[in-house]
Amino acid sequence: MLKLLRYVSIFLITVCLLFACHASSPTEFKRLPLKVQFTSFIGEYPGIIAQEKGFFKAQGVDVELYADACHGWLRGY
Secondary structure: OHHHHHHHHHHHHHHHHHHHOOOOOOOOOOOOOEEEEEOOOHHHHHHHHHHHOOHHHHOOOOEEEEEOOOOHHHHOO
C-alpha cells in the first residue's frame, strides 16, 4: 500500500511540474521609461550629458530625466 501511495505521489508531482513548466505563447509587454530625477548638483551632470549624447538609447534603455528644483526627496518622493 505504501509503495502504491509513493508511486501515485510521484506521478502527481510529475504531472503538476509538467503543466507548470508548459510554455505559453509569448505576450507583448510595454516597456516603461526609467524615470530619473535630478537636481542642480554637479555630480548628476554625467547622466544628463549621457542622455543628450544618446548613450542610453544606444544601450536600449529609455530614460526620462526630469528636474526637481524643490528637492523631492525631502517630500518623500
